[in-house]
Amino acid sequence: MAQRKRESGGSASELTRLSLLTAMALIIFIVEQQVPFPLPIPGAKLGLANIITVYAVNRCRSGGVLLLVLARIFLGSLFGGAFLSPAMIFSLAGGLLCLAGMLPLRKILDEKHIWLGSIFGAVLHNTGQIIAAVFVMKTAAVIGYYPFLLVIGCIAGAFTGLTAQIIINRLK
Amino acid sequence: MNKKKAQTALMIAAAAIFAAAAAVSVYQLRRTKPNTVKIISDGKVLYTLDLSRESDREIIVEYEGRRNVIVIENHDIYVREADCPDHTCIKMGKLSQSSTQIVCLPNKLMIRRAYSSEESGTDGTA
Ligand SMILES: [Zn+2]
Numbered sequence: 001m002a003q004r005k006r007e008s009g010g011s012a013s014e015l016t017r018l019s020l021l022t023a024m025a026l027i028i029f030i031v032e033q034q035v036p037f038p039l040p041i042p043g044a045k046l047g048l049a050n051i052i053t054v055y056a057v058n059r060c061r062s063g064g065v066l067l068l069v070l071a072r073i074f075l076g077s078l079f080g081g082a083f084l085s086p087a088m089i090f091s092l093a094g095g096l097l098c099l100a101g102m103l104p105l106r107k108i109l110d111e112k113h114i115w116l117g118s119i120f121g122a123v124l125h126n127t128g129q130i131i132a133a134v135f136v137m138k139t140a141a142v143i144g145y146y147p148f149l150l151v152i153g154c155i156a157g158a159f160t161g162l163t164a165q166i167i168i169n170r171l172k
Numbered sequence: 173m174n175k176k177k178a179q180t181a182l183m184i185a186a187a188a189i190f191a192a193a194a195a196v197s198v199y200q201l202r203r204t205k206p207n208t209v210k211i212i213s214d215g216k217v218l219y220t221l222d223l224s225r226e227s228d229r230e231i232i233v234e235y236e237g238r239r240n241v242i243v244i245e246n247h248d249i250y251v252r253e254a255d256c257p258d259h260t261c262i263k264m265g266k267l268s269q270s271s272t273q274i275v276c277l278p279n280k281l282m283i284r285r286a287y288s289s290e291e292s293g294t295d296g297t298a
Contacts, residue, residue, distance in 0.1 A: 040264040042277050081257065086277050108178045116179065119186045133277070138215025141284055144272040147200065150193035154186065 018056075018064050022071045025052035029076040041148050043090060043129050046156045047122065049076075054118045054164035057102045058111075065103065069095045086136045090129045097128035111169055118161020122153035200272055208286040209249055209267065211242065213279075220286065223247045223267075235279045242283065249283060251276065 029049040037045045049072060056065045073095055077088040102121040109117050126149040133142040211219040213233050224247055231242040238255035248268045251261040254276055261276035273284035 036263075040260055040270070042258075042260050042275050085257075086280075087258075090277075105182075108175060108182070110175065110179070113179050113182075116182055116186060120182070123186075123189055137275075137277070137280055137282065139212055139282065141212070141273065141282060142275065144200065144284070145275075147193040147196035148272075150189060151197055154190040154193070 014060070014064060018060065018068055021052050021056050021060075022068050022075075025049045025068065025072045026075055026079070028052065029072055030079055033076075033080055039148075039152070041145060041152070043126075043133070043145070044149060044152045047125070047160060050118065050121065050157070050160040051164045051167070053098070054102070054114060054121070054161050055168060057099075057106055057117070057121075058114060058164070058168055062103050066099060069099055086133075089136060090132045093128035093132035094125035095128070097131075098122070098125040100124065111165070114165035114168060115158050115161035118164065119154055119157040121161075122157025123150060126150055126153040205268075206285050206287060207247075210282075210284055210286050212282040212284065215280070221249075223249060233279075233281055235281065238279050240276055240279055240281050250274065251281075251283070254279065 026049075028051070032045060032048050052072075053065070053069060056068050060068070073088065073091045074083075077083045077085065077091065082088050098121040101124040102117050105117040105120060126146065129149065130143060130146045133145075134140055207222050207224040209221050209223050210217050211221070211231065211233065213235055218233060219231065221244070223244070226244050226247065228243075228245050230252075231244070233240050233242060239253070240251050240255070240261060241253040243250055243252045248266045250266045251264070251274060254261050256276050256278040258278065261274055261279075261281065264270045264274045267274055267283060267285070273282060275282050
């Protein structure tokens with residue numbers, strides 16, 4: 001069977017695609033920041049920008065995806081006035097751990113199971129957030145939020161992953 | 173096929189993580205809550221309060237010039253004002269109704285119940 005194609009073509013076209021994806025991820029990220037999440041749990045959100053990340057994971061090379069995620073986190077917190085704040089450190093730790101799981105998983109998962117990779121991405125994102133929070137808050141007590149974040153993360157990850165999966169399969 | 177097996181295993185793993193997280197969440201929400209509450213700022217315990225004995229008052233905690241105004245009222249505790257950008261700590265409302273603890277991440281503030289299993293002597297303020 002043919003693998004999902006991951007264009008390795010011209011670096012200029014790859015760069016254009018990445019900047020477009022970054023712009024989209026940023027817009028989603030910033031709009032989502034304006035809409036408060038209904039549950040008062042710090043760090044909990046739908047993470048709609050993850051749709052773009054999952055798309056990129058399945059369509060771009062690893063280096064490109066890493067660039068995309070880093071750009072979204074740095075520019076997103078710069079625009080949101082949270083540059084170098086704890087929130088940015090949590091995003092960074094979560095985002096990197098999430099990629100460390102989703103990038104290898106794309107080799108195992110076929111185009112009907114992209115949502116599954118997204119769930120693991122979300123779980124790893126929450127794990128990274130909590131580890132960073134333990135260090136920033138200087139107390140292990142924040143681990144109390146971990147199970148709540150995981151429940152929300154699994155649901156949100158499945159939702160954003162399924163959305164990305166539908167887009168990826170339509171744009172074949 | 174090997175790939176199919178791996179996918180099934182991953183699906184079971186995801187379901188297990190979700191079920192375990194949900195179970196622990198429910199347990200945390202339902203276990204009996206002690207009256208003793210700790211106010212922790214930047215990893216240091218500033219106050220240890222027995223809410224059942226506290227009378228109504230206000231506590232102001234500062235971290236790097238940013239303030240959180242904590243209110244003790246009717247043996248309950250909440251954050252009324254805060255300089256943080258997200259105000260999650262205020263939205264979390266009273267501790268009695270909060271999931272586990274009140275946290276202000278930007279100001280590194282935390283108001284949590286002292287569960288006896290975690291009462292190791294490392295942070296004892298009499
Ligand atoms: Zn706050």
